[in-house]
Amino acid sequence: MKSVSFIKPLTAETAFMSLRVWPGQWLKEDRFTGLLYMLGRHRAVADEIAFQNACTLSPVPITAIRESARVLRDRIMRSKAAGYRAGINVVATLGHNDEYAPDALQGDFTRMTDVDGSRSTAIFCSNDVAFRDYVAELYRAMAEADPDFIWIDDDMRFNSHGTVRFGCFCDTCIRLFNEANGLSHTRESLVTAFDAPPFDGMLNLRRAWLTHNANSIVSILSFIERNVHLIKPEIQLGQMTTQNDYDGNELDRWVAALSGEAGTAVKWRPGSGFWSDEIMRNLLSKSHHIGMSNSMLPETVSDIQSEIESWPYQPLGKSAHTMAVEVAAYIAAGSTGAAYNILGFFDESPEEYEPLLQHLAARRPFFDLLVKTQGRCKPVGVSPAWNRKVMASNHPQGKWLGTRESPYCEYNRAIYDFPMEFLQIGLPSAYSSATAEVTLLAGDTPLAFDRPELEDMLSRSVYMDGRALARIHEMGLGELTGFKVAGWVDRDCAEILTDDLLNGTGAGRSRESAPRIWPCAILGQLDDSTRILARKIKRNGADCSFPCMGIYENASGGRVAVAGYAPWTTLYTSAKALQLKRLFRWLSHDTLSGYVDSFHKVSLWLRRDENGRIAAVVLNVSQDAAEELVISIRTKNTGGTVTNMNCKETSISVLEQDGPYMKFQLPAIAPWHLALLTV
Ligand SMILES: [Zn+2]
Structure with missing residues (x-):
């Protein structure tokens, strides 16, 4: 083999x-x-x-x-x-x-x-x-x-x-x-x-x-x-x-x-x-x-x-x-x-x-x-911001351990499970800052880092929610984000994607989540170079108003996205998935090692060796077969091998080139099956 x-x-x-x-x-x-x-x-x-x-x-x-x-x-x-x-x-x-x-x-x-x-x-x-x-x-x-x-x-x-x-x-x-x-x-x-x-x-x-x-x-x-x-x-x-x-x-x-x-x-x-x-x-x-x-x-x-x-x-x-x-x-x-x-x-x-x-x-x-x-090669891609003592910053207002009413499952959601939808739309999972090509920053997590660590993080590629943005401002680093939280809305609020280039064919598409669960942050722009990717709108299409998602490139060259509306959930539409994949490429300055280009519900793990070869594990997390699945890999190689769970191998060739990425179409993956792609 x-x-x-x-x-x-x-x-x-x-x-x-x-x-x-x-x-x-x-x-x-x-x-x-x-x-x-x-x-x-x-x-x-x-x-x-x-x-x-x-x-x-x-x-x-x-x-x-x-x-x-x-x-x-x-x-x-x-x-x-x-x-x-x-x-x-x-x-x-x-x-x-x-x-x-x-x-x-x-x-x-x-x-x-x-x-x-x-x-x-x-x-x-x-x-x-x-x-x-x-x-x-x-x-x-x-x-x-x-x-x-x-x-x-x-x-x-x-x-x-x-x-x-x-x-x-x-x-x-x-x-x-x-x-x-x-x-x-x-x-x-x-x-x-x-x-x-x-x-x-x-x-x-x-x-x-x-x-x-x-x-x-x-x-x-x-x-x-x-x-x-x-x-x-x-x-x-x-x-x-x-x-x-x-x-x-x-x-x-x-x-x-x-x-x-x-x-x-x-x-x-x-x-x-x-x-x-x-x-x-x-x-x-x-x-x-x-x-x-x-x-x-x-x-x-x-x-x-x-x-x-x-x-x-x-x-x-x-x-x-x-x-x-x-x-x-x-x-x-x-x-x-x-x-x-x-x-x-x-x-x-x-x-x-x-x-x-x-x-x-x-x-x-x-x-x-x-x-x-x-082997023990570590996966690269999208990683939550995290450190070994992250728990110390949980419950910053008090009652750290003093209450039985702070269930551990709530902690796990806040610290670990919040990016689960990201990891089912074909963005690659990574697990540490050392292997992160884009970092996810949620809620109170900025408090787990000291100022130099956050400055370093914000000089690279970060996607964050409104609560994290507010914490970063409290810590005096707001200017690196390009935005501030100007207010919160917890009802009667949907999101519409703007005609920014990053939204591609998803421009004009809307998304409805549950703002009473994830209150929507109203974003204020701190710099003329910020770009708005989404605005608040009513479900009936009226009242397109305040910005709720935007991007900024700061003076350190760091690229930051702030998502005020349902930042971690309700991501399973083609328009939102497309936006996030294009966004994450932009955030990473096109260093993201790969992603699933087509609209499929899949999880992805990518490893890269020093010779530029990539191993990708793709898991179809849908009950439908993943047919015509296209994966974009940052490589110069134009051919690869796909091996399914029966160890049946299929040779594949590149479909087309897209900047530094090669697109490959995989043989169909059955529901809840995996395939290994080596390129
Ligand atoms: Zn003891």
């Missing part, structure tokens, strides 16, 4: 594929024998088996740990003999939630403690010295079962632990924070100080708290590493992470902690909740979270297995095809494989999962091709 190789440090020829297995499938002899037999019939599904060491999400007593380790030693040995790499997934170290609390670890250990002092029942504080003794025994018992690897699950976090939304505010954690920062807070005074003006002071304190959380994770990971590698230095440690903003997002330090002095290779498993395929858009949301997480991983990490999970594990809960699309989409977002957690909880015959395994095995060559092509 021909393929362009974009391999950077990764030298693997295949994807890193594994299967996580609950005790129901390995504890009993006949069930384990049946499992190995079934996997043997679908050998391509996974190269590794990760045995879950327990079946509950709260830590279990050490007697239960030792008992499972005794059986696991046999299961691991026999899995290795069958040709698999075999290891253990520690389901609960600190614990995920308080489920099955009566069966959980008991004793005089400090429980995870919330901002109001309330404590969890069965989730523990990683800084409690007594609890560390349990952790040492737990991981030594696992290491003595002779695994190739040990995974730490995503309970290595301080937020969203059942009833404890934000931890850990126990006396030990407060003392460690005070000692590290030269402070003398009590829990109550610290929580009050998080919300005490001036803003710069509260921002610094909040950032210090996020760093404290990151440090606590470094500390417990180092502790685990020492205990495991004392027994066998070759055991690879791996960690699962989800959204870790409250944990300080210091993935590079966490990797170093798990690698230890011997520099043992580390595995990583990015994930987040997409458990059923009843809402397919959530697959894209998960791919976005995974992409952001992967962007933080050092290049030394090659083995990045995205979590594929179908909790609570019912074969009709998520289709086999959806899982295959997930694996490929998450590889496109920067993973190098996948960890399936898809078999049942219980001691039941796994035969009903056979069609699923058969399907996933058949897709394996496509996953391998994607990983071989991409």
